[in-house]
Amino acid sequence: MSTFVLVPGACHGAWCFDDLVTALRGHGHRALACTLTGVGERAHLAHGGVNLxxxxxxxxxxxxxxxxxELILVGHSYGGMVITAVADRMPGxxxxxxxxxxxxxxxGESCWDLVNDEERQWYLGVDDTGYGVPPLPFFDDRASAHPLPSLLQRVTLAGDPGVRRRDFVYALRWPGESPLRRSYERVRANAAWRVRELDGAHNLMRDNPDDLVRILLDAAAH
Structure with a gap:
């Protein structure tokens, strides 16, 4: 049995993983989806000091x-910043x-550094608080503003966290250039990674749930 910990992307809460959590538990694993401070159902905790x-x-x-x-960290979108740092801070x-x-x-890289100009323009369109990045129109109705400082702060990484396996799942159906393309290019030719491309939009949990379940179960296998 493995324990999956799932971290959502910007503006989203744990609810975006509801179906994945149910499916993983149905296969005998533990699964826990989390909502980050200041986002989703924890939006009441948002303030200008909430950062990465x-x-x-x-x-x-x-x-x-x-x-x-056996712990498996799963990150969607911005969640990749978080899981990378968590593994680094808790080696082994x-x-x-x-x-x-x-x-x-x-x-030393931030979310801002890794995405494209279109994504950066979205980050800058903050709401009246001056620090909340509003959800995009195609996001789930439950999505909330996301703390801008978390998208601007650079991550500090010490070294090799000793992870057995890394998987990257790339969504092919972005309406324009994917802001995740730089990350995809970074890992796709790296033998230490397993890279898959799926014919779905960025919300792979909605568009490709069965594919994701198979990928996650495979990641748990030795």
């Missing part, structure tokens, strides 16, 4: 409370990592 470090601390706390079994604790159309940062 806040979200990393959120998930380090979650991981620390999980029994010491994470068995595998799955990036669902997600950012793959290196030391």
């Amino acid at each position: 470090d806040t979200h990393i601390a959120d998930m380090c706390g979650v991981v620390a409370a999980i029994p010491d079994d 604790r994470v068995d595998a990592m799955v990036y669902l159309d997600a950012l793959v940062p290196r030391d």
Whole structure:
């Protein structure tokens, strides 16, 4: 049995993984989806000081409370920033990592650094608070504003976290250039990664749920 910890992308809460969590539990695994501080049902905690470090601390706390079994971190979109840092801060604790159309940062990089100009323009369209990035029109109705500082802060990574396996899942049906393309190009020829392309939009949990279940189960297999 593995334990999957799923981290959503910008503006989304744990609910975006509801179907995946149910399917993974149906296969006998533990699965826990989390909502980051200041987002989704935790939007009431949003303030100008919520940043990437806040979200990393959120998930380090979650991981620390999980029994010491085979742990698989799953990050969607912005969630890739978070899971990368969590594995780095807890070396030897994470068995595998799955990036669902997600950012793959290196030391000193921010979300802003990795995405394209169109995505950056979205980040800059903050709401009246001055720090909330509003959800895009095609997001789920439950989506909330996302704290801008978390998209601008550079991640600090120390070295090799000792992860057995890394998977990257790339969504092919973006309406224009994918803001995740740089991350995809970074890993697709790397023998240390398993890279898959799916004919779905960025919300792969909605468009390709069966494919994702198979990929996650495969990541848990030795």
